[in-house]
Amino acid sequence: MSQEEQSHMLPYARRPDFKVARANELSGTDRRFYRFLEIVPGVAAWATIIGIILASIYTPFIAAYFIIAFSIYWVLKTIFLSYHVRYNWKRLKHHMELDWEKMVQRFSYDKFYHLVIFPYYKEPAGVLEETLNGLLEAKYDPKKLIVVFAAEERAGVEAQTLATNLKEKHGDRFGHFLVTTHPDNIVGEIAGKGSNVHWALKQVKEQVIDVHNIPYKNILTSIFDIDTVIYPDYFNCLIWFFMTVENPYKSCFQPVPLFTNNLWEATAFSRVMAMSSTFWQMIMQERPEKAATFSSHSVSFQALYEIGYGQANVVSEDSRIFWNLMIANDGEFQVVSMSYPIAMDATTADTFWGTIKNIYRQHRRWTYGVENWCYIVYHFTKNKAIPLRKRWGVALLQGEGYWSLVTNPIMLFILGWAPIFLGTPEFHQTVLSYELPIIVRNLLIVAMFGLVVSAVISLSLTPPRPDGHSRFRYIVMMLQWIMVPMTMIVFSAIPGLDAQTRLMFGRYMGFWVTPKARK
Amino acid sequence: MNNEPLIQVLPYKHRSRFFWILVLIFLITLPVLIFYTTGYRLSFENEETSIVTTGGMYVTTDNLDVDVYLDEEKVDSPRLFRSAYYIQNINSDQHRIVVQSPEYQTWVKVLPVDSRVVTEVSAFNLPTIPRLRPITLYQTATGTSVYFTKDITNKVFAEATSTEPYQYSASLATTSYQVNGEFVFVESLFGTTSSSTKSVFGKLLEGIGTFGFATATPVQATTAIATIEEKTLRGDMELFDQDGELYARWLGSASAVPNYFCVTKSSFASTSQRYGEHVAVAIKEAESSTSSPLIIENNRTCRTQIKLDRLRQDVFYYNFFPNSSDLVLMQLQDGIYVTEIDDRAWQNTQLLYAGTDIQTIVENDVIYIRDGEYYFQIATQIESN
Numbered sequence: 001m002s003q004e005e006q007s008h009m010l011p012y013a014r015r016p017d018f019k020v021a022r023a024n025e026l027s028g029t030d031r032r033f034y035r036f037l038e039i040v041p042g043v044a045a046w047a048t049i050i051g052i053i054l055a056s057i058y059t060p061f062i063a064a065y066f067i068i069a070f071s072i073y074w075v076l077k078t079i080f081l082s083y084h085v086r087y088n089w090k091r092l093k094h095h096m097e098l099d100w101e102k103m104v105q106r107f108s109y110d111k112f113y114h115l116v117i118f119p120y121y122k123e124p125a126g127v128l129e130e131t132l133n134g135l136l137e138a139k140y141d142p143k144k145l146i147v148v149f150a151a152e153e154r155a156g157v158e159a160q161t162l163a164t165n166l167k168e169k170h171g172d173r174f175g176h177f178l179v180t181t182h183p184d185n186i187v188g189e190i191a192g193k194g195s196n197v198h199w200a201l202k203q204v205k206e207q208v209i210d211v212h213n214i215p216y217k218n219i220l221t222s223i224f225d226i227d228t229v230i231y232p233d234y235f236n237c238l239i240w241f242f243m244t245v246e247n248p249y250k251s252c253f254q255p256v257p258l259f260t261n262n263l264w265e266a267t268a269f270s271r272v273m274a275m276s277s278t279f280w281q282m283i284m285q286e287r288p289e290k291a292a293t294f295s296s297h298s299v300s301f302q303a304l305y306e307i308g309y310g311q312a313n314v315v316s317e318d319s320r321i322f323w324n325l326m327i328a329n330d331g332e333f334q335v336v337s338m339s340y341p342i343a344m345d346a347t348t349a350d351t352f353w354g355t356i357k358n359i360y361r362q363h364r365r366w367t368y369g370v371e372n373w374c375y376i377v378y379h380f381t382k383n384k385a386i387p388l389r390k391r392w393g394v395a396l397l398q399g400e401g402y403w404s405l406v407t408n409p410i411m412l413f414i415l416g417w418a419p420i421f422l423g424t425p426e427f428h429q430t431v432l433s434y435e436l437p438i439i440v441r442n443l444l445i446v447a448m449f450g451l452v453v454s455a456v457i458s459l460s461l462t463p464p465r466p467d468g469h470s471r472f473r474y475i476v477m478m479l480q481w482i483m484v485p486m487t488m489i490v491f492s493a494i495p496g497l498d499a500q501t502r503l504m505f506g507r508y509m510g511f512w513v514t515p516k517a518r519k
Numbered sequence: 520m521n522n523e524p525l526i527q528v529l530p531y532k533h534r535s536r537f538f539w540i541l542v543l544i545f546l547i548t549l550p551v552l553i554f555y556t557t558g559y560r561l562s563f564e565n566e567e568t569s570i571v572t573t574g575g576m577y578v579t580t581d582n583l584d585v586d587v588y589l590d591e592e593k594v595d596s597p598r599l600f601r602s603a604y605y606i607q608n609i610n611s612d613q614h615r616i617v618v619q620s621p622e623y624q625t626w627v628k629v630l631p632v633d634s635r636v637v638t639e640v641s642a643f644n645l646p647t648i649p650r651l652r653p654i655t656l657y658q659t660a661t662g663t664s665v666y667f668t669k670d671i672t673n674k675v676f677a678e679a680t681s682t683e684p685y686q687y688s689a690s691l692a693t694t695s696y697q698v699n700g701e702f703v704f705v706e707s708l709f710g711t712t713s714s715s716t717k718s719v720f721g722k723l724l725e726g727i728g729t730f731g732f733a734t735a736t737p738v739q740a741t742t743a744i745a746t747i748e749e750k751t752l753r754g755d756m757e758l759f760d761q762d763g764e765l766y767a768r769w770l771g772s773a774s775a776v777p778n779y780f781c782v783t784k785s786s787f788a789s790t791s792q793r794y795g796e797h798v799a800v801a802i803k804e805a806e807s808s809t810s811s812p813l814i815i816e817n818n819r820t821c822r823t824q825i826k827l828d829r830l831r832q833d834v835f836y837y838n839f840f841p842n843s844s845d846l847v848l849m850q851l852q853d854g855i856y857v858t859e860i861d862d863r864a865w866q867n868t869q870l871l872y873a874g875t876d877i878q879t880i881v882e883n884d885v886i887y888i889r890d891g892e893y894y895f896q897i898a899t900q901i902e903s904n
Contacts, residue, residue, distance in 0.1 A: 064556075065553055068549070068552050068553060068556060069549050072545055072548050072549055072552065073545060076541040076544060076545055079541065080537065080538065080541055083537060084529065084534075087529050088529075090526060091524075091526045091528075094524060094525060094526045095524060095526075098524060103523075285528070286528060286529040286534070287529070287534060288528065289531070337528060339528075424774070425774050425775075425776075425816070426816065426817055426818070429636050429637060429639075429778070429819075430557075430558075430635055430636060430637065431556070431557060431558035431573070431574060431575050431607075431635050431636065431637055432556050432557050432558070432635070433637070434575055434577060434605050434607075434637050435555070435556035435557075435558075435607075436556060438605075439552060439555070439556050
C-alpha cells in the first residue's frame, strides 16, 4: 500500500495492529492479552459443560434448578426469536413485492456504480454462469455495473479460464468486467475468500476505478459468494437504502441470504441447516444494532478504501470487515438490514456422508467467527473513542452469542438429564428428580412450536417445485424440522466447540472452501 | 405505488417492551415451576386455598398388561417408561398400592409417602395358572413334543397350561420321531445336580439342615458367620441361609443400596407404624450387629440384610428369579414360589408352580422343573397374542 493510500486511511486503521488476526502477530503484553482472549471462549464453553456435569454429581439440586431455569429461558428465547422471524418474514415478503425500480426514480443515482466482486476457487462453470445470469437479469442498467470475477492462482489456469470465457461472452454488456487472479503464497495472508477479495479490490481500484476516475464515494461494493444469484431488484433496493439511511458511508447493507438455489436437490439435513441459517439472518435483520455482516453484503468503496480493504489474514472475513469498519470509525458504523433476498446454495455433496461432512466443515468455519470476538475486545481496549457503553454492550453480546451457540444445545438436549443420571441417592428419592425430566420435556415441546413457525415460513420461501420432484417432498420439507434438536448439536454446538477448542489451543484454522455444484 | 416500504424494521422500543415482558414471565414462571417440581401444590380443599406439599410413588412392574391402583383408584396417568408408573400429587400418608390383572396374581403393598419424596416400589405378577413348556425326549419333525401316555393331562396339565402344542402317541414306536436335544440337556442338568438335590433330602432326613443348592455357583464364605452353608450371588446381592432362615444381603456400596433396604430415619414406633414391626425390629437388631451393620445417610437408615418369608415351610432350593436381583425363587414343600426381598409392610409371595414331587433348576435365567418323570420350562408371563 502506497504512502498516499496510507494517508487516506482512517487514523485508527493506520495502527500496525489494526489488522491483527492472531496472538502470534503481536508482541509483549498485547500478545499475551490477545492469546488470553483466544483462550476465553473455549474455556467458557468447556467450563460450562464440565460445570454442569460436576454440579449434577455434587450439587444435583442446584443443577436441577438451573436446568429448569434454562429450559424456561429457552422457551422464552424461542418465542422472542420466532417473533423476529415472523416479523422479518412479513417485511421480506413485502419488500419482494415492491417495485424498487420505480421507488428509486425520485433519487438522482446515475453517478453511482455497483462494484460486484465474485471471489471463486474451483467452482464449476455452471455456478459462475448462473451467478452472472442473475446480474444480466437484474432490473438495473448493466453499464453501471463493474463486475469482477476474482480467481485464485492456486486453482489453476482452468479455473481462471472460466471467468475469462464469461468476460469474452458477456463482458461488453457491463460497464466494466474484470477478471483478477489472486497470487498464491502472499506472505501474511490466509488462502481463502478474504485474501482474494482484498486482492481484487486493489486490482479493480488500479485497473478500473482510478483509470476511469470514478469517485470512491460513488461506488457501492457488493462482495458476493460465487453462488450468489441476486433477485432482480437487488441493486435498486440497495440504492434505495443507500439514499435513505442517515449515514450511507458509515453503513453496511445486509440482504437476507436464502440458501435456495439447490434446495430441491439438497438432503433434509442440508435444507434444515440452510433454512436455520436464513432464519438466524432474518432475526438479525430485525435487530441490526446487534448484527455484523454475514456472507454476501454491500458497502461503499470509500469505506473499504479508508480501512485498506479489510483483512486478508482471517477465516471469517465477511464479519471481520464490519468489525474493521466499526472500530476504525470509532464505533460509528452500522449494519442496515435490507430485508431483501439473495439466493445462494445449500451445502451439499455427491453422497450423504459427504454432505454431512461438508455441512460440519462449513459450520465449523462459520463458528470460527469467534476469532472476531478476540479482535473486537482487543481493539475495544485500545480505541477509547468508541463509547464505553457500546464497547461493553457489543463485547458481551457477541461473547454471549458464541457461548450460547456452543453450550445451549448441549445443555438443553443432553446435560438436561445429567442430574437424573449423575445425582446423589438423596436427590434420586425426591419429587424434583422425577419431575425434572417431565418438566424439561414439556418445556421443550412448547419450544418446538417455534419449529412450526419455521416450517411454515420455510415452505413459503422455497422456490417453485421443479419438474421431476414429487409433491410428497413438501410433506418431507415440513417434517424435516423435527431434526432441529439433533442438527443443533451436530452442526452448531459440536463444530462450534471444535472451532473454539482449536482457537483455545492456538491451532488456528485455515479457510475451507465450501464445494458448490449444479446438477 | 408508495415511495417508502410500508413495513419498517421492528422498532427497538417494541422489541425492548416484548423483551421485558418475557423477562417478567421468566421471573414469575421460574419460582412457580421450581416449587411445582419440588412437590408444592395449590390445594382448594374445604373451600380454602392453601399450599400443600406432596410426594410421589414410582411403581415399576415386570408386566405390561397390569393395572395399577392407588388407594383403590386406578392410576390413569401415562407411564414414565413402558413398565414404570410415576404417580404424582400424593399426600403424605400411608397408601395402598395394588397391581393386578385378571390372569395374574395380585401384588399389594401399603407404604408411606413423604412430602417432596418419591417412594419407589417394584411389583411383580405371576400367572394364576402356571404356564409350562413341555420338554419331551421325542419330538415330531415339526418340533411338537410327544408324550407316550395320556396320564400327563391329568397329572400336570389339569392345573397348568401348555405354552406349546403337544401330542400323545398310542404306540411306543419312536422311529418316526426325533430325539429332542433340549431334553437331553435338561435331563443332564438335573442329573448332574441330582446329588446336591439328594443331599438336601439327605440333610433333611438326617436333621442337619433344610437347605440345598442347585445351580448357582457356590461362593466361599467371606464373613465370620460359621453357620453359613452356601451362598448365591447376583451383582451385589447375595442370598444365603443361616440358622434355618433364608436371607438376602446387600454387598455393594452404600450409595447403590436398593431403596427397600432403607427407611426414613425415625423412631422405633414410627418405623413400626410406617413399614411394619418386623422392619423396626430388624433395624434395631442391625444397630448392634457387626456382620451386617446399618448404613446411615442424611435422612435414611439402611439395613444390609433382609430375612425372606418362607411361609413357614422348609426350603429345598432357592435362587434368584430370572433377570432379577430383587426377587427370589424358592422351592418349598408344596411348590415353587417367588418372593420379593422388599419386606416393607410385607413380602409378596406368589405361587409359581404347585407340587410336592418336584425339582427345580435355574439355568441361564430359565426355570426348569422336573415333576415326577416330566420336564418343563416355566414361563413367568403370559405370551401376548
